[in-house]
Amino acid sequence: MMAVFQSNHTAGETGPGALPRHIAIIMDGNGRWAKQRGLPRTAGHAAGAETFRRVATYARDIGLEFLTVYAFSTENWKRPAEEVSTIMGLLERYLHEAIAKMERDRVKMRFFGDTTVLSPKLQELIARTAEISTRFEGCQVNICVNYGGRDEILRAARAYGAACARGEAPELTEEAFGDYLYSAGVPDPDLLIRPGGEMRISNFLLWQAAYAEFYFTDVLWPDFTPAELDKAIAAFQGRSRRYGGLMQ
Ligand code: IPE
Ligand code: IPE
Ligand code: MG
16 A cells, blocks of 8 residues: 655655654554453453554555554553453563564564563563664654553653762753653654543653654544545645744
8 A cells, every 4th residue: 555645755754745744643442342242341351452454554655753652551561360460461562573583574663651560471562562673763653551641750850860860860851851851862752642532641651752753543443544644644734833923
């Protein structure tokens, strides 16, 4: 599938028609998708995992530099244990498959969130993806697991405080603070997409989304296709980003 906007532009270029460098997605609507079909919510998560595979591959194919997806929030632990363990199981399966082909596909992976509370098996898979990712350049996929924007900012503040106590803290600028976040070294998202019909941020990338363009759609995540991503990118390309200033 080729998108028209792609023909003359490359990732990172600025101006109308440019591809965003970094797209972030709140992968929402799995449960409702399943309910509409009379299926258990877990079937919705399995379908959502398939959508993630397709969308991530497409994002790489069009030359996107960074894709960040919200897979499991710090609040999602409130869900029934069976649902949580299904989601973790799907993540495990995805990582198993991804590890085998990351290098060939030139997709790097990083995790945002406190992964130390995940199962030893998941932590081992995550460590392997990190190791493989150091070996090449390519599209970078950031997977947010046990991630919360407030939690991230608090952790960064604590880490900065600890650096102060050691006498090793840099001057506290926005840039320096960003280095204490999970997203250190990753540019802020240009486009933040939320499928599933809700129009809220749900504790996602609170610091980083300061000037992201938002795109909401009622399409439920399991039904989200590369064509839907094209639509979101086209909407982004029609926006005027002023960053508080005036139009040129
Ligand atoms: C998103 O889908 C997946 C996670 C939050 C883990 P939901 O499970 O929230 O689906 P809805 O919003 O109930 O439809
Ligand atoms: C946000 O969706 C978290 C993820 C998609 C991982 P939720 O379904 O948890 O958000 P709320 O509860 O509708 O705000
Ligand atoms: Mg939801």
